[in-house]
Amino acid sequence: MPETSLSTVELQILFGPAALEQGWQGFTEGRVWVTETLGDGGLRGQVRSEEGECFEVQVRLQRARDRLFVQTCCNCTAGKNCAHAAALLWQLVDGGCSDSSPPDDAAMTQWLGDIEQLTQGMSAAGLSDIVYLLLLGEHGVQPHVRVAHRQKNGATDAYDPADVLRDDLDVRLDGADRSILYELAELGYRPQHGLEMDGLLGAALLERLAATGRCWLQDMTGSPLRLAPQRALAIDWALSAASGCFQVSLQSEPRCTQVLNFAPPWFIDASSSQCGPLESSIPRVLSEELLCAPPASPANVGAVMNRLRTCSRSDDFGHLT
Numbered sequence: 345m346p347e348t349s350l351s352t353v354e355l356q357i358l359f360g361p362a363a364l365e366q367g368w369q370g371f372t373e374g375r376v377w378v379t380e381t382l383g384d385g386g387l388r389g390q391v392r393s394e395e396g397e398c399f400e401v402q403v404r405l406q407r408a409r410d411r412l413f414v415q416t417c418c419n420c421t422a423g424k425n426c427a428h429a430a431a432l433l434w435q436l437v438d439g440g441c442s443d444s445s446p447p448d449d450a451a452m453t454q455w456l457g458d459i460e461q462l463t464q465g466m467s468a469a470g471l472s473d474i475v476y477l478l479l480l481g482e483h484g485v486q487p488h489v490r491v492a493h494r495q496k497n498g499a500t501d502a503y504d505p506a507d508v509l510r511d512d513l514d515v516r517l518d519g520a521d522r523s524i525l526y527e528l529a530e531l532g533y534r535p536q537h538g539l540e541m542d543g544l545l546g547a548a549l550l551e552r553l554a555a556t557g558r559c560w561l562q563d564m565t566g567s568p569l570r571l572a573p574q575r576a577l578a579i580d581w582a583l584s585a586a587s588g589c590f591q592v593s594l595q596s597e598p599r600c601t602q603v604l605n606f607a608p609p610w611f612i613d614a615s616s617s618q619c620g621p622l623e624s625s626i627p628r629v630l631s632e633e634l635l636c637a638p639p640a641s642p643a644n645v646g647a648v649m650n651r652l653r654t655c656s657r658s659d660d661f662g663h664l665t
């Protein structure tokens with residue numbers, strides 16, 4: 345199955361040296377059993393740990409635009425991208441499946457030498473971090489995420505998530521970074537624009553970006569964004585001095601800097617560098633529709649709110665500010 349065979353370099357990028365070496369041990373010590381070959385070239389199998397515990401593992405493969413996407417699933421506590429998945433994936437490296445004879449010592453020595461070199465190149469001081477920048481647009485423009493790497497001197501350079509497959513020793517990537525970068529590349533991240541975030545995906549992505557502790561608002565001044573407990577969604581009808589009409593907007597309780605129109609909506613509090621989901625008793629479809637409300641004249645706004653209260657069967661439909 346040449347179209348789905350893996351190279352050692354690809355495995356190194358997916359798992360990092362520690363899980364990969366443990367996986368190699370499991371593979372070479374005969375603690376891996378393939379129970380099923382899947383249609384996409386992936387595998388289902390059992391892997392026994394050194395301690396004798398048996399795990400059910402599945403790996404799925406997808407090649408797209410010269411990149412390989414690997415999904416792993418395991419019933420160990422790690423759940424994915426673990427040493428057990430690495431052990432199973434070694435079956436696919438350069439025809440490992442068809443070659444049942446154990447690799448000779450010379451190959452092993454060579455490989456361990458490569459691993460040693462890799463880890464030596466990763467002196468902590470020489471590595472730069474990946475950082476994520478959440479760019480908030482003007483009203484009505486969805487936020488974008490941009491990826492950069494931070495040099496030792498504090499300067500940042502653009503980083504293309506597609507480069508995650510390059511064997512770049514200068515950039516420190518953990519498992520969360522790898523999975524985020526693969527996803528950004530797959531979703532069509534463009535180096536000049538980044539990736540627009542909205543809907544369910546925007547909410548799920550921001551949660552993972554903030555969890556890295558390396559996601560900043562706009563630029564890297566201040567503290568990185570932290571996940572905060574969910575807040576209540578408030579719907580404001582604010583009087584615009586320019587038009588003399590009431591216009592609806594989403595707010596949080598307590599108030600925040602900006603509400604992102606995700607599903608569910610998320611709040612951004614720039615002063616405390618916090619973000620989190622907003623909760624409301626209003627059905628999601630209705631809260632999205634509310635944002636499209638035309639301006640209401642002062643004479644009409646009371647009647648509009650009464651109609652909303654009746655049809656949404658909720659008192660949360662908004663208040664005047």
Ligand SMILES: [Zn+2]
Nearest residue numbers: 418420426428
């Ligand atoms: Zn596992």
